[in-house]
Amino acid sequence: MTNVLFTFTVKDNLKEQLQVDFPEVKFTFSSIKDIESVGLAEIIVSYGEDIVPETLDRAPMLKWLMVASAGLEKMPLKEIGDRNILITNVRGIHKVPMAESVMAHLLALKRSLPWIYTQQDKREWSRKSGSTELFGSTAIVLGPGAIGSEIGRLLQAFGVRTIGCNRSGESAPHMEDMISFKQLGETLPKADIVISVLPSTKETRGLLTYEHFVLMKEEGIFMNFGRGDLVKEEDLLKAMKERQIAYAVLDVFETEPLNEEHPLWELEGVIVSPHVSSHSSEYVPRALKIFTHNLYEWMKKGTDFQNVIDVEKGY
Amino acid sequence: MTNVLFTFTVKDNLKEQLQVDFPEVKFTFSSIKDIESVGLAEIIVSYGEDIVPETLDRAPMLKWLMVASAGLEKMPLKEIGDRNILITNVRGIHKVPMAESVMAHLLALKRSLPWIYTQQDKREWSRKSGSTELFGSTAIVLGPGAIGSEIGRLLQAFGVRTIGCNRSGESAPHMEDMISFKQLGETLPKADIVISVLPSTKETRGLLTYEHFVLMKEEGIFMNFGRGDLVKEEDLLKAMKERQIAYAVLDVFETEPLNEEHPLWELEGVIVSPHVSSHSSEYVPRALKIFTHNLYEWMKKGTDFQNVIDVEKGY
Numbered sequence: 001m002t003n004v005l006f007t008f009t010v011k012d013n014l015k016e017q018l019q020v021d022f023p024e025v026k027f028t029f030s031s032i033k034d035i036e037s038v039g040l041a042e043i044i045v046s047y048g049e050d051i052v053p054e055t056l057d058r059a060p061m062l063k064w065l066m067v068a069s070a071g072l073e074k075m076p077l078k079e080i081g082d083r084n085i086l087i088t089n090v091r092g093i094h095k096v097p098m099a100e101s102v103m104a105h106l107l108a109l110k111r112s113l114p115w116i117y118t119q120q121d122k123r124e125w126s127r128k129s130g131s132t133e134l135f136g137s138t139a140i141v142l143g144p145g146a147i148g149s150e151i152g153r154l155l156q157a158f159g160v161r162t163i164g165c166n167r168s169g170e171s172a173p174h175m176e177d178m179i180s181f182k183q184l185g186e187t188l189p190k191a192d193i194v195i196s197v198l199p200s201t202k203e204t205r206g207l208l209t210y211e212h213f214v215l216m217k218e219e220g221i222f223m224n225f226g227r228g229d230l231v232k233e234e235d236l237l238k239a240m241k242e243r244q245i246a247y248a249v250l251d252v253f254e255t256e257p258l259n260e261e262h263p264l265w266e267l268e269g270v271i272v273s274p275h276v277s278s279h280s281s282e283y284v285p286r287a288l289k290i291f292t293h294n295l296y297e298w299m300k301k302g303t304d305f306q307n308v309i310d311v312e313k314g315y
Numbered sequence: 316m317t318n319v320l321f322t323f324t325v326k327d328n329l330k331e332q333l334q335v336d337f338p339e340v341k342f343t344f345s346s347i348k349d350i351e352s353v354g355l356a357e358i359i360v361s362y363g364e365d366i367v368p369e370t371l372d373r374a375p376m377l378k379w380l381m382v383a384s385a386g387l388e389k390m391p392l393k394e395i396g397d398r399n400i401l402i403t404n405v406r407g408i409h410k411v412p413m414a415e416s417v418m419a420h421l422l423a424l425k426r427s428l429p430w431i432y433t434q435q436d437k438r439e440w441s442r443k444s445g446s447t448e449l450f451g452s453t454a455i456v457l458g459p460g461a462i463g464s465e466i467g468r469l470l471q472a473f474g475v476r477t478i479g480c481n482r483s484g485e486s487a488p489h490m491e492d493m494i495s496f497k498q499l500g501e502t503l504p505k506a507d508i509v510i511s512v513l514p515s516t517k518e519t520r521g522l523l524t525y526e527h528f529v530l531m532k533e534e535g536i537f538m539n540f541g542r543g544d545l546v547k548e549e550d551l552l553k554a555m556k557e558r559q560i561a562y563a564v565l566d567v568f569e570t571e572p573l574n575e576e577h578p579l580w581e582l583e584g585v586i587v588s589p590h591v592s593s594h595s596s597e598y599v600p601r602a603l604k605i606f607t608h609n610l611y612e613w614m615k616k617g618t619d620f621q622n623v624i625d626v627e628k629g630y
Binding site: 096097100101103104105107108110111112113114116117119120123124125126127129130131132133134135136153154157158159256257258259260262265266271272273274275276277279280281282 | 411412415416418419420422423425426427428429431432434435438439440441442444445446447448449450451468469472473474571572573574575577580581586587588589590591592594595596597
C-alpha cells in the first residue's frame with residue numbers, strides 16, 4: 001500500500017476522484033503536525049510552507065514531495081536533494097488567473113469601474129465617466145515568461161502594442177518588441193502601461209527606482225504582480241505622492257500583510273490587491289491534474305514526471 | 316465658402332486640424348439655438364437630439380446632416396428625406412469601448428475587484444477573495460452584430476465558448492454556435508453568462524421574461540448593454556430578489572436616469588452602470604475621422620460617403 005499524505009484538505013468530490021483513480025493508494029488528508037501520518041508517508045502533498053528540515057527527519061519513508069505552489073524560495077532544497085527525494089511543483093497553473101486579474105484591473109481603470117461602483121453606492125446617476133480605452137495603448141511586460149506571455153497574448157487581442165523586457169532582451173511569445181533591462185529607461189517614456197511579473201532574483205531586486213516613474217507618462221499605469229522587492233517602497237511612495245504616474249496596481253509588497261496604518265492603503269491612484277491575483281476556484285483541481293499525472297507515473301514506476309525541480313537550480 | 320455648423324464643441328487641437336485639412340470651409344462651433352448659423356449652414360454636425368422638424372425649417376441651406384451618434388430613433392427622418400438632405404451617422408464607433416466595458420465588468424466580477432476595492436476602503440488585508448475565472452465559461456451573446464461579434468472575439472481570446480443568438484439563428488463572426496430567439500429557453504441552462512447588445516425593435520421588446528432568469532444557472536451573470544426594454548423591470552427585480560442568478564450588470568434601463576429611490580441601486584448582485592459603456596475619450600476623434608472622410612467627398616462632389624442612412628429603413 002502506497003501512503004500519500006496531503007497536509008491540506010480538498011473538496012469531497014476531488015478526494016473521491018483520487019480514490020477511484022488510485023484504489024491501491026491510501027490517501028490521508030491531515031496536517032504536517034500529524035506525526036504518525038508523516039512517519040508513514042511515501043508521498044507528501046503540501047503547499048510547501050510547512051516543510052522544514054525537521055519535517056524530513058520525521059519522514060523516513062518520504063520519496064516524493066509534491067508542492068502545490070510555484071515559489072520554492074523557502075524550501076529546504078539542499079536537504080531534500082541530500083535525501084534523494086523527488087520534488088515537483090505546479091509551475092504554470094497561475095497563468096490563467098493571473099493574466100485575467102491583470103486584464104481585469106487594466107480594463108476596470110480604463111472603463112471607470114471604481115467610479116461606477118462609487119456612484120452606485122451614492123445612488124447618483126451621472127454620465128461623466130471620463131472613460132478611456134485600452135485599445136491603442138503601449139505596454140511593457142517585465143518578465144515575459146509563461147505568465148507574462150499570456151498577458152501579452154490578451155493585451156494584443158485588445159489592440160495593445162506589447163514590449164517584452166528581460167535581462168537579455170531575447171525574444172518571447174506575444175511580444176511585438178523586446179528590450180533588455182538596460183534599455184528600460186529609454187523605453188519607459190513610450191509606455192502607457194508597465195506590468196511586472198518578475199520573480200525575485202539578484203537582477204530584479206530594486207530594478208525599478210524613483211527615476212523610472214519620473215520617466216513614465218503622467219497617465220501611466222504601473223502594475224506589480226511579481227515580487228514586492230522589485231522597487232523600494234519609499235521610491236514608489238514618493239512617485240505616487242508626486243503623481244508621477246496615474247495608477248499603481250499592487251498585488252505584492254515589500255512586507256506582507258500590509259498593516260492597517262500603511263500609507264499605501266489611502267494614497268491616490270494606488271490599488272491594493274492583497275496578493276490574490278493567482279487565486280482561483282480552479283487552482284486545486286488544476287494542481288490535482290498535475291499530481292494525478294505524476295502519481296500514475298509513480299505507480300507504474302515510470303519517469304515522465306511533470307514539473308520536476310532541480311534542487312541545485314531551485315526551479 | 317462652405318458653412319459647417321457644429322452644435323457641440325470639440326477640443327482645440329481637433330478644431331485646428333479641421334481648419335488645416337479644409338481651409339476653404341468655415342467651421343462654426345455653437346448650438347442649435349444659434350439661429351443665424353443654422354440659417355447659413357450647408358452642413359450641420361450634431362449629436363442628433365437637438366434636431367427637430369422646426370430645425371429643418373430654420374435651415375434652408377442645409378444639404379447634409381452629420382449625426383455623431385448611432386441611434387437615430389428620435390430623428391425626424393421623414394422630414395429629412397422629404398427635403399433631400401443627406402444624413403450620415405457614426406455607426407461602428409461604439410464597438411471598441413462597449414466591448415471593453417463588457418469585458419471589464421465580467422473580469423472584475425470573476426476576479427473579485429469589487430471585493431478588493433471594498434477591502435482597501437476598510438484597510439483590511441484578507442486573502443479570502445473567492446475569485447473564479449472567465450476561462451472555460453459559456454456565454455450567449457444576444458445580438459451578434461458589429462458590437463456583439465467584437466465581444467465574441469474577446470471572449471474567445473479568454474477561452475470562453477460563444478453562442479450567438481439572433482432572430483433567424485443565421486451565423487455571425489466569432490460565435491462557435493448560433494441559435495434563434497426561439498431556442499433561447501433550451502439553451503439558457505448551459506450558459507454562465509448572457510450578454511445583450513440588442514437594439515429596441517418589436518422582436519426584442521420584452522424578449523426576456525422572469526422565466527428566462529429561472530432557467531439560467533444560479534451563478535449566472537446577465538448583462539444588458541443594449542436597450543432597457545429588453546426585459547420588464549418588474550421581471551428583473553423579481554428574479555434578482557429571489558437570487559435566480561448571481562449578477563445583473565445593467566447599462567440600460569426602462570427609464571433613464573434611474574431616480575434616487577429606485578430599488579435597483581441597492582439590490583444584491585446588481586451593478587448599475589449609468590449608460591456609459593460606449594463613452595470614450597476616443598469617441599469624438601473617431602467620429603471626426605468619419606466626418607473628415609465624408610467632407611473630402613463632399614468638397615470634391617464625390618459620392619463615396621461612409622454611414623449613409625436610408626431614411627425609409629432608419630439605418
